[in-house]
Amino acid sequence: IVCLCIFILDVTVKSYLIGWEEFRMNKWLIGYIVVIAASVIDWMLSISMMCSESLRVRRLIRPFFLLQNSSLMKKTLKCIKRTLPEIDPKKNGEWETYFKNLPKALSSLLVLLTTANNPDVMIPAYSLNRGYSIFFILFSVFGTYLLMNLMTAIIYNQFRGYLLMSVQTSIIRRRLGIRAAFEVLCCPGRGHTSTQSEVAVNMFLQVMDRVHMKSYCRQAIIKAARQFPDGFINGEAFQRLFNELDKDFMKEHPPKPEYSSPVLQLIQCIYSHFYITVLGNVVALANVICICTVLVLNSEKSGSEKNNFYMEILNCIFILYYLIEMLLKIVAFGWRGYLSYRNNIFDGFLTVLLLAIQIAIFITDLVPRHVMALWEMVRLVNMLIVFRFLRIIPEIKLMAVVASTLVDLVKNLRAFAGILLVVYYMFAVLGIWLFQGAITPPSNMSLISNASIENKTDGPFSMDCGTFEQLEYWPNNFDDFASSLVLLYNIMVVNNWHVFTDAYTRYTTEWSLVYFVAWWLTSSVMWVNLFVALILENFTYKWDRSNALSVEDVERIAYQSTVQLIFREHVQEPTEEELLAQLQQHPHLHLSW
Numbered sequence: 001i002v003c004l005c006i007f008i009l010d011v012t013v014k015s016y017l018i019g020w021e022e023f024r025m026n027k028w029l030i031g032y033i034v035v036i037a038a039s040v041i042d043w044m045l046s047i048s049m050m051c052s053e054s055l056r057v058r059r060l061i062r063p064f065f066l067l068q069n070s071s072l073m074k075k076t077l078k079c080i081k082r083t084l085p086e087i088d089p090k091k092n093g094e095w096e097t098y099f100k101n102l103p104k105a106l107s108s109l110l111v112l113l114t115t116a117n118n119p120d121v122m123i124p125a126y127s128l129n130r131g132y133s134i135f136f137i138l139f140s141v142f143g144t145y146l147l148m149n150l151m152t153a154i155i156y157n158q159f160r161g162y163l164l165m166s167v168q169t170s171i172i173r174r175r176l177g178i179r180a181a182f183e184v185l186c187c188p189g190r191g192h193t194s195t196q197s198e199v200a201v202n203m204f205l206q207v208m209d210r211v212h213m214k215s216y217c218r219q220a221i222i223k224a225a226r227q228f229p230d231g232f233i234n235g236e237a238f239q240r241l242f243n244e245l246d247k248d249f250m251k252e253h254p255p256k257p258e259y260s261s262p263v264l265q266l267i268q269c270i271y272s273h274f275y276i277t278v279l280g281n282v283v284a285l286a287n288v289i290c291i292c293t294v295l296v297l298n299s300e301k302s303g304s305e306k307n308n309f310y311m312e313i314l315n316c317i318f319i320l321y322y323l324i325e326m327l328l329k330i331v332a333f334g335w336r337g338y339l340s341y342r343n344n345i346f347d348g349f350l351t352v353l354l355l356a357i358q359i360a361i362f363i364t365d366l367v368p369r370h371v372m373a374l375w376e377m378v379r380l381v382n383m384l385i386v387f388r389f390l391r392i393i394p395e396i397k398l399m400a401v402v403a404s405t406l407v408d409l410v411k412n413l414r415a416f417a418g419i420l421l422v423v424y425y426m427f428a429v430l431g432i433w434l435f436q437g438a439i440t441p442p443s444n445m446s447l448i449s450n451a452s453i454e455n456k457t458d459g460p461f462s463m464d465c466g467t468f469e470q471l472e473y474w475p476n477n478f479d480d481f482a483s484s485l486v487l488l489y490n491i492m493v494v495n496n497w498h499v500f501t502d503a504y505t506r507y508t509t510e511w512s513l514v515y516f517v518a519w520w521l522t523s524s525v526m527w528v529n530l531f532v533a534l535i536l537e538n539f540t541y542k543w544d545r546s547n548a549l550s551v552e553d554v555e556r557i558a559y560q561s562t563v564q565l566i567f568r569e570h571v572q573e574p575t576e577e578e579l580l581a582q583l584q585q586h587p588h589l590h591l592s593w
Contacts, residue, residue: 001043007036007065028068035064060429063422073415075166168571175239179579180589182238198232201225213245220244235576253341257334264331271325271332280325280347281392287318288389291382312361315381319358322351322388343391350388357381416534420527427519428484434515438507441474460506468503476500491516492523 011032015023023029039058046056067073125136185204186197208222221244225233233241256272259265270276294311326348330338338344361377393403442461463470476487491497497520504512583589 003065004036004039004043007032011036028074031064032068035061055433060426063425066418066422070415070418073418075170075415077419078166164571171571172574174242175574176579176582176586178239178242179235180583180586182235183583186235198234199238201228201231201233204233217244254334254336256332256337267328268332271328276325276329277343283318283321284385284389284391287314287385290314290318291385295382311378311382315354315378315385316358318385319351319354322347323355326351347388347391350384354381354384354388357384416531420523423522423527424485424488427488427515427522428478428481431478431484431488431515432481435478435504435508435512437479439468439474439477439503462506468499471496471499473499473503488519488523491519492528494520494524 011029014029018026018029038061042056042058067077125133182199183197185199185207204225205222208218208225211218221241224241224244228237256268259268291311291314294314326344329344333341333344338348357377357380361381364377393400461469475483476490478484478487487500491500497516501513501516504516
């Protein structure tokens with residue numbers, strides 16, 4: 001009820017601020033009020049029934065609040081809505097020639113199309129006549145490898161077009177707001193003959209102190225504004241100042257310590273050089289090769305015949321090198337400078353951990369009763385050493401681009417993940433309503449198995465090979481919310497998804513196939529393909545920009561990678577005349593030019 005009160009207050013304030021004319025045209029706010037009203041009514045019904053009802057409508061419409069409060073999610077949802085009509089397939093009547101039962105034919109062809117155990121569909125006909133395989137092979141080639149990939153291209157092409165339109169609208173809105181702020185703050189140019197409007201830097205800095213934004217963005221904008229020598233900012237420069245809003249915070253490395261000792265200066269000069277990092281990568285590679293060689297030599301030996309002596313000696317030598325490298329880098333960069341590099345934090349943590357485990361191995365050799373097997377501790381050291389070899393990723397341009405792309409997915413695709421979460425939630429709640437308790441595991445599986453072998457079982461239960469019961473998929477059900485999410489994920493992955501559809505059509509009705517096909521189309525066909533296409537778009541953008549950069553500068557691509565910047569080169573900036581024309585027609589801004 002507290003959340004509902006907050007939502008009521010939120011929609012009241014928003015409706016008052018935008019006015020009645022804007023409110024009538026805003027479908028999201030109207031839907032906001034409808035959803036709040038439905039939630040309040042459903043809540044009152046729950047109170048009147050002492051919360052004993054099993055069906056609660058407000059659970060199904062609750063994700064609307066998440067969508068309504070995210071502008072990027074609303075834009076993404078609008079793009080998806082516009083994309084769907086473009087991929088609607090035309091109806092086909094050929095199934096009447098080849099299949100008599102439409103639901104069975106549809107499910108079989110879907111299994112064949114998704115390549116989830118598709119030989120099961122082909123084998124019965126193929127066993128009678130090998131020529132029947134031509135139909136199934138052609139269907140797989142055209143359906144799976146041509147049409148499905150073509151559908152991926154169609155989905156992303158249409159979605160990308162609408163996303164570009166959304167980005168174009170966002171850029172125009174931002175440019176319009178910045179231009180309006182400039183017109184409000186501008187003062188006449190210095191001198192009586194100046195016709196160009198300008199903003200005084202001092203006035204701009206006073207306003208920036210009161211603006212609510214991220215602190216690093218404010219500092220970057222203020223720093224850039226103070227670089228104007230004459231103390232005034234023109235319109236074009238004013239627009240450029242706010243490009244810092246598209247950038248993430250990039251931590252500056254602290255200065256290196258200054259030493260008076262020639263020895264420390266020499267150490268600082270050597271261990272702050274890039275070639276020391278290359279040497280460390282070579283040593284790490286040599287360590288991994290040594291471990292692999294020893295493991296291959298010991299692979300044919302039994303546990304008692306394995307000799308860990310040489311491996312322990314090699315590990316001690318390499319760990320000692322890692323420790324010396326870490327200490328000398330701390331001397332070269334200083335403690336704060338060393339920790340300002342993420343690679344150094346990664347190396348230092350694993351080096352300290354390897355040293356602690358190696359000391360534990362020495363202690364284990366001296367203690368008669370081993371708390372932990374020596375061989376297991378050696379294997380743990382080997383695993384950490386191999387894991388430490390991941391330090392080479394930032395040093396190779398291609399691998400650095402791939403790694404930064406993965407990191408950017410979390411940052412830039414949160415809106416898409418949010419909508420996917422909403423879809424998961426809605427399908428899970430709907431699945432619980434439709435199929436809760438539909439499939440229950442038998443109390444005595446051994447008796448059921450014996451009866452099934454003797455063909456004495458009745459009803460939908462089946463112990464045939466490859467069925468839901470024979471594979472013991474009992475935990476995959478809609479009995480609670482968590483298991484529903486896992487079941488939906490298993491269907492999205494596609495592998496063996498026909499097992500679930502077959503079971504629920506046997507235990508409930510053949511119309512249950514509509515629910516599962518709808519989820520497959522939503523998650524696997526549309527959402528997964530769209531997600532993969534966006535990953536490729538993000539990677540292509542980073543790769544194109546990294547071709548002209550060095551390895552050290554690849555990290556700066558992530559500093560400037562947002563959804564808007566990825567598509568910025570395909571978006572046309574509004575002209576000065578267009579901005580001024582829109583400002584003159586703006587209903588809430590009255591300027592006297």
